[in-house]
Amino acid sequence: MLANKNVLLIVSGGIAAEKIPELISKLTSRGCKIRCILTNSGSKFISTDELTKLTRQPTYQEMFFKNKNDKMEHIYLSREADLILVAPATANIIAKIANGIADDLASTTLLANDKPIFIAPSMNVMMWRNHATQVNIKKILEQRVIPIGPESGLLACGEIGEGRMSEPETIVKYIENYFQKSSDLKSLSGHKIIVTSGPTQEPIDPVRFISNRSSGKQGYLIAHTLSKFGAEVVLISGPTSETYPKDIKIIKVETAEEMLEASISELPSSVFISVAAVSDWRVESVPLNKIKKNKMNEINLTLTRNPDILSCVSKAGSLRPNLVIGFSAETENVIKNSKIKLEEKGCDWIVANDVSDGFGHNTNQVHIITKNNIDAWPKLEKSEVALKLSQLIDNFLEKQNNAT
Ligand SMILES: Cc1cc2nc3c(=O)[nH]c(=O)nc-3n(C[C@H](O)[C@H](O)[C@H](O)COP(=O)(O)O)c2cc1C
Incomplete structure (x- = not known):
C-alpha cells in the first residue's frame, strides 16, 4: 500500500x-x-x-x-x-x-x-x-x-x-x-463522464488535412484521473500519439463532425468535458482524389464552419449533462475571451488556458471560470490540473447529490 x-x-x-x-x-x-x-x-x-x-x-x-x-x-x-x-x-x-x-x-x-x-x-x-x-x-x-x-x-x-x-x-x-x-474511494462511481481530447483533422483531399498542434495530453490525463475516481469514462479522441489509457472506452475520430456525432451518441452523461482542440473550419468540398499539383501555383480552398460541439452539448435539452465544461485555448485576452465563450456556448465552466507559448508542454496555467467566479490556478503539471479538476467535479456532483 x-x-x-x-x-x-x-x-x-x-x-x-x-x-x-x-x-x-x-x-x-x-x-x-x-x-x-x-x-x-x-x-x-x-x-x-x-x-x-x-x-x-x-x-x-x-x-x-x-x-x-x-x-x-x-x-x-x-x-x-x-x-x-x-x-x-x-x-x-x-x-x-x-x-x-x-x-x-x-x-x-x-x-x-x-x-x-x-x-x-x-x-x-x-x-x-x-x-x-x-x-x-x-x-x-x-x-x-x-x-x-x-x-x-x-x-x-x-x-x-x-x-x-x-x-x-x-x-x-x-x-x-x-x-x-x-x-x-471510488467517489465518482455511477457517473458517466465524456471527455473529448486531441486535435481534429479536416481533410483537404484523401491525403492532406488541416489540423492544429494539440497533443491530447491534458485530455488523456483528465480521462485517466476521472477513471481512477471511479467514473465510467468515455474518451473521444482525435488523432494523437498519446498512449490509450487502459480500462477506458475510447472512440477514435478524425473530424469535428465525427467528434460531434460520437459525443451526442454517448449522451446522456453526468459530465461532458470538451478538452479537444476542434478545428473551427473544414474544407467545404473534399475531392475523392488527390488534388494534382500540375502547373497550379495557387490553390483556393473554401472553408466552412465546423459544428460547435461544446455548444451543441450545452444545448442538448433533456440530454444535457448536469455539468458541461469547455477548455478555451487563447493566445490573448484569455479571461475576457473565455468569459465570452462561457456565455455564448452556454456551458457551466470554462478552463481558460493561455497557449501563447504554444501547445504540447507538460505544464498548464489555467483559470477556472464560472458565471460568478474566476479562480486562478498556479502553473501546474498537467497531471495536477487533471487531479484538481477531478476533485472539483467530484465536489460539484457530491453537492448536487446532497441537494436532491
Ligand atoms: C530538551 C527539550 C525537549 C523538548 N521537547 C518538546 C516536546 O516534546 N514537545 C514540544 O512541543 N516542545 C518541546 N520542546 C520545546 C520546543 O523545542 C520549542 O517549543 C520550540 O520552539 C519548537 O520549535 P519548532 O516547533 O519550530 O520545532 C523541547 C525543548 C527542549 C529543550
Whole structure:
C-alpha cells in the first residue's frame, strides 16, 4: 500500500525526534519515498545529515535558497508529496498550523500545502492540556488536519499523562489505512463522464488535412484521473500519439463532425468535458482524389464552419449533462475571451488556458471560470490540473447529490 508513495516528513523540535529513524526505516522498508523538512529546533535533536542518510533524499531546513534560480521549496515539496506527516509535532508547530503562521520552511510549507496533513503530537502533559493547545487542536481539525495520538503514559520529562508521541508502528498503520481508503474511494462511481481530447483533422483531399498542434495530453490525463475516481469514462479522441489509457472506452475520430456525432451518441452523461482542440473550419468540398499539383501555383480552398460541439452539448435539452465544461485555448485576452465563450456556448465552466507559448508542454496555467467566479490556478503539471479538476467535479456532483 505504501509502495511509491511520497511522504513529506516534517520533524519539529520535540524529544520524540529520537523515534524518527525507526519511523523512517518502517516507512522506507514498505516502499515509501520520504523527504524531510527539519525545523531549527528539530535540528537540536536530529541532524539533516542523519535524515538524509536515512531517507537517501536531500533534507531541507532553510527557507531562502542559496541560488536565486533554485525551485521554491515551500511550494514544490508539498506538490511532489502524496501526504504530509508532522512527527513529532510540537505544541509550537500545531499553533502555527492552527493560526496560519509561516515563519520558517516547515510552517510555510504547511500553509502553502495542498495535500492531507497528519500530525503526531508529542509534548509534556501540561503543554497538551493547556487551553491554548486544545483550542489549536480544535482549529486544525476544522482544517482537516488528522492527528495521530498522542498517547498517555510516562513522558520523557518524567511526568505522567497524555503527550507521548504514538509509536512509529501506529503512525505507519494510520498512513497505510489512509492510502488504502483513498485507493478504495471510488467517489465518482455511477457517473458517466465524456471527455473529448486531441486535435481534429479536416481533410483537404484523401491525403492532406488541416489540423492544429494539440497533443491530447491534458485530455488523456483528465480521462485517466476521472477513471481512477471511479467514473465510467468515455474518451473521444482525435488523432494523437498519446498512449490509450487502459480500462477506458475510447472512440477514435478524425473530424469535428465525427467528434460531434460520437459525443451526442454517448449522451446522456453526468459530465461532458470538451478538452479537444476542434478545428473551427473544414474544407467545404473534399475531392475523392488527390488534388494534382500540375502547373497550379495557387490553390483556393473554401472553408466552412465546423459544428460547435461544446455548444451543441450545452444545448442538448433533456440530454444535457448536469455539468458541461469547455477548455478555451487563447493566445490573448484569455479571461475576457473565455468569459465570452462561457456565455455564448452556454456551458457551466470554462478552463481558460493561455497557449501563447504554444501547445504540447507538460505544464498548464489555467483559470477556472464560472458565471460568478474566476479562480486562478498556479502553473501546474498537467497531471495536477487533471487531479484538481477531478476533485472539483467530484465536489460539484457530491453537492448536487446532497441537494436532491
Ligand atoms: C530538551 C527539550 C525537549 C523538548 N521537547 C518538546 C516536546 O516534546 N514537545 C514540544 O512541543 N516542545 C518541546 N520542546 C520545546 C520546543 O523545542 C520549542 O517549543 C520550540 O520552539 C519548537 O520549535 P519548532 O516547533 O519550530 O520545532 C523541547 C525543548 C527542549 C529543550
